[in-house]
Amino acid sequence: MAPWVKTGGLADVSAALPKALVRLGHRVTVILPRYAPIPFPPGEFAGSVHVPVDGVARSAGFYRRTTEAGVEVVFVEHPPFFDRPVIYGDYEDNRLRFAFLSRAALEYSRSRGERPSVFHAHDWQTGLVPVYLKAFYGDDPTLHRLPSVFTIHNVAYRGQFPLDTLGRLGLPWNxxxxxxxxxxxxxxxxxxxxxxxxxxxxxxxxYALEIQRPEHGLGFEEVVRSRGADLVGILNGVDYDEWDPRHDRHIARPYSAKDLSGKRECRADLLRAFGLPEAPGLPVVGVTSRLVWQKGFDIVAAAWWDFLHRPLRMVVLGTGDHSVQEGLRHLQRRDPTRFSVRFAYDEALAHKVMAGSDIFLMPSRSEPCGLTQMYALRYGTVPLVRSTGGLVDTVDPWDAGTGRGTGFRFDNADGTGLVWALDKALRAYRDRAAWAKLMRNGMARDFSWERSAREYVALYRRAIGRT
Known part of the structure; x- marks a missing residue:
């Protein structure tokens, strides 16, 4: 949960969604481990319980604090499981670590003696919460018949362990x-x-439709289809407190849809940050991403010749596969006056990329939701994306004839499709009036968490109605 610990988009979701729910008048408690990067103590001591895992009653300490937004955050303290250099990691005892977390979250609620309206669990790490509720708490005065909602952020990560795990967790063999x-x-x-x-x-x-088909379900599609009637897709939102060019503390100059002049200064600042000279008339293509196969950046690396011979500049911020990084480094070596890569993650620099670029590149093979394309829209940085998952739901193809649309999409996950869309974007860029219209179309889109939070409230009510 941001800002305490972050490895991906779930940290942003677990921070922003509760804040939006509180704004709608709901009381929200977020429970997460006290991982090693989180200073101890992370809040006031709120008691402890013993959690049975693998035949051992393990102590779970709880530390509680309330954020400025009014969200109660509870940290689960158990150093043998969570005081490690890597948050998730491929640890042999992951099945015990996250079983402990799921059970500890329920025991915390039980120890308080206050019945929640619903438990909301995310990804495989808390996938046992709904299981435990039915297996162990059916007769509990606080938690009996308590409904749960489960969010699949990425179906590729399934939390698979040996069958003897059931016995080690005390779960029935059936x-x-x-x-x-x-x-x-x-x-x-x-x-x-x-x-x-x-x-x-x-x-x-x-993505809710895609994971019910083999291409994106990756073998899990039959399981998902069995619950298809109970599955909905809710877009993640954008925390505009953090991502808005009107008040972004990381960028050179604020700007808005009414006054885009500040974007020129942000572009110059970005080029300086990446060591590139000014080149008026050449659009800047920006990337902030994990540079991996799923994100499609091997396609970009393989299309280096096409990028080299297009009228553009390109900045890349991210880390990932060695082969992808080498391909992008090759592009930089061929023309270091137009291409610059930074293999790191830097939050402040990511904001500069968003504000200073003209085109934001996101060629993902699979993208359950994606946040950065929505950030780009708010910053007037036109997304160029592949048609998959949340990119379909958030980026509308530009139509020069009608002046409608917010970006460019391509279907085939290959260099031909990517370069086709890139050329289309570069042609549009030459028409400055049309490009300004395209920018403002994107900046007008509302992907606020309040909209998403209202959809989650409706989902919670459906879950409550099932018990």
């Missing part, structure tokens, strides 16, 4: 069948959350 948690000879925590929660969602309407 859950080790195809109607339970068994998945291709393993126990899958993702399957547990998918089958046992009252309602499910994923993070965009298109």
């Amino acid at each position: 859950l080790g069948t195809s109607q339970g948690l068994e998945y291709h000879g393993t126990v899958s925590y993702l399957k547990g959350g998918t089958l046992f929660a009252e309602m499910l969602n994923t993070v965009s309407p298109t």
